[in-house]
Amino acid sequence: MRKGQLTRQAILQRAVQLASKVGLAGLTIGTLADDLELSKSGLFAHFQSKEALQLKTLEFAAASFVDLVVRPALAAPRGVPRVRAVFESWLDWPRRDPLQGGCFFVAAASELDDRPGALRDRLVAMQKDWLELITNTVRTAILEGHLHPALDPEQFAHDLYGIMLAYHHASRLLADPEAERRARRAFDRLLLSARSAPSGN
Amino acid sequence: MRKGQLTRQAILQRAVQLASKVGLAGLTIGTLADDLELSKSGLFAHFQSKEALQLKTLEFAAASFVDLVVRPALAAPRGVPRVRAVFESWLDWPRRDPLQGGCFFVAAASELDDRPGALRDRLVAMQKDWLELITNTVRTAILEGHLHPALDPEQFAHDLYGIMLAYHHASRLLADPEAERRARRAFDRLLLSARSAPSGN
DNA sequence: TGACAGAACGAACGATCGTTCTAAATTAGG
DNA sequence: CCTAATTTAGAACGATCGTTCGTTCTGTCA
Numbered sequence: 001m002r003k004g005q006l007t008r009q010a011i012l013q014r015a016v017q018l019a020s021k022v023g024l025a026g027l028t029i030g031t032l033a034d035d036l037e038l039s040k041s042g043l044f045a046h047f048q049s050k051e052a053l054q055l056k057t058l059e060f061a062a063a064s065f066v067d068l069v070v071r072p073a074l075a076a077p078r079g080v081p082r083v084r085a086v087f088e089s090w091l092d093w094p095r096r097d098p099l100q101g102g103c104f105f106v107a108a109a110s111e112l113d114d115r116p117g118a119l120r121d122r123l124v125a126m127q128k129d130w131l132e133l134i135t136n137t138v139r140t141a142i143l144e145g146h147l148h149p150a151l152d153p154e155q156f157a158h159d160l161y162g163i164m165l166a167y168h169h170a171s172r173l174l175a176d177p178e179a180e181r182r183a184r185r186a187f188d189r190l191l192l193s194a195r196s197a198p199s200g201n
Numbered sequence: 202m203r204k205g206q207l208t209r210q211a212i213l214q215r216a217v218q219l220a221s222k223v224g225l226a227g228l229t230i231g232t233l234a235d236d237l238e239l240s241k242s243g244l245f246a247h248f249q250s251k252e253a254l255q256l257k258t259l260e261f262a263a264a265s266f267v268d269l270v271v272r273p274a275l276a277a278p279r280g281v282p283r284v285r286a287v288f289e290s291w292l293d294w295p296r297r298d299p300l301q302g303g304c305f306f307v308a309a310a311s312e313l314d315d316r317p318g319a320l321r322d323r324l325v326a327m328q329k330d331w332l333e334l335i336t337n338t339v340r341t342a343i344l345e346g347h348l349h350p351a352l353d354p355e356q357f358a359h360d361l362y363g364i365m366l367a368y369h370h371a372s373r374l375l376a377d378p379e380a381e382r383r384a385r386r387a388f389d390r391l392l393l394s395a396r397s398a399p400s401g402n
Numbered sequence: 403t404g405a406c407a408g409a410a411c412g413a414a415c416g417a418t419c420g421t422t423c424t425a426a427a428t429t430a431g432g
Numbered sequence: 433c434c435t436a437a438t439t440t441a442g443a444a445c446g447a448t449c450g451t452t453c454g455t456t457c458t459g460t461c462a
Binding site: 109 | 221222223224226227302303307308310311312313314315316321324325328329353355356359360362363364366367368370371373374375376379383386387390394
Binding site for chain 3: 204205208239240242243244246247
């Protein structure tokens with residue numbers, strides 16, 4: 001009853017790595033089994049279908065994101081420092097989890113944005129949770145008096161997401177060495193306008 | 202000698218639509234042939250390999266993007282109006298090409314960002330061209346005196362890309378009805394800081 | 403109209419997909 | 433240590449993948 005859980009974890013960990021390269025749909029039980037030196041059927045037995053494997057993989061990736069990115073960021077003091085910590089922690093994610101190729105969720109998002117089903121529903125819920133957490137962090141910063149009262153926290157979260165997506169695009173696809181500097185500049189500008197500008201957003 | 206080219210075009214058009222949903226890797230000769238009511242081998246004969254088909258599909262999508270988005274935008278008067286036209290034209294893309302599900306290039310980018318090869322190389326070149334075109338448009342706006350001389354045009358292009366990626370994410374995956382408004386607000390803020398702020402970027 | 407090139411087809415290939423079954427190996431508890 | 437339960441392996445399934453082959457249509461131009 002213990003050994004099973006162990007290999008299950010190992011399978012999921014490898015599945016996340018693999019899916020971050022080839023996507024959730026590109027995941028293949030055969031190659032996954034070969035990578036782990038398991039038999040196809042042996043691996044399959046742990047899940048009852050491929051979709052179940054994909055779903056568990058999605059959950060596993062989310063849990064690891066929370067551990068590596070979200071939780072550390074929330075340790076920062078409330079207000080702008082925590083907002084900044086979210087950004088820095090997020091930006092630092094590739095270094096904290098160096099096994100992956102590209103962001104798992106970016107891959108999943110572009111795959112699932114047109115394929116209804118349980119997988120998509122789960123991913124959407126996750127993304128909304130994450131956006132809401134950012135929104136609340138910003139909202140707190142407003143209440144602390146760190147950011148302008150007229151600031152729209154949801155717009156801030158949306159814009160921050162865009163910064164991260166652009167960073168991913170520039171660094172992963174274009175291999176732009178300036179990607180990180182660009183992301184920091186964009187974030188600084190976002191934060192600056194959030195401090196004092198009622199017009200911006 | 203004429204009939205062939207015609208069906209070739211039809212194949213590629215359908216391929217772009219399909220690939221915007223399932224990705225370039227998810228493209229399947231069998232399903233594509235069924236969709237077009239062609240035989241698998243008949244379709245295959247037009248290209249000599251699947252990778253060739255994918256490459257041609259990529260080229261076709263790029264050409265259509267130029268026709269529908271780039272060219273109209275460049276008709277606007279130089280300077281900020283043209284910058285704004287690029288944004289508006291880009292944002293309006295889904296309405297101009299309503300057949301697609303999600304952005305073809307977003308799907309391709311997240312698929313190919315970790316898979317070296319001719320496909321990736323071509324896509325990277327395209328993206329760089331597009332970014333460079335935006336950069337030059339911005340640069341012109343600076344020379345016209347519309348934007349601040351200290352503005353970094355490449356950063357502007359990068360940030361604009363982020364806005365579009367966030368828009369795509371919000372509208373496609375999250376089905377957020379505010380997506381377009383959010384994109385407009387982000388663009389306005391970007392443009393505002395580009396007009397007068399030497400600090401932002 | 404006849405001839406020839408080009409376009410489309412149908413069948414088949416080896417490989418791999420997800421999945422199912424049964425048997426063997428391994429593990430855990432009494 | 434033995435037994436029962438769990439975990440893995442192996443073989444096979446129907447389907448589909450990309451690709452090849454030879455053949456049959458179908459347009460095009462002399």
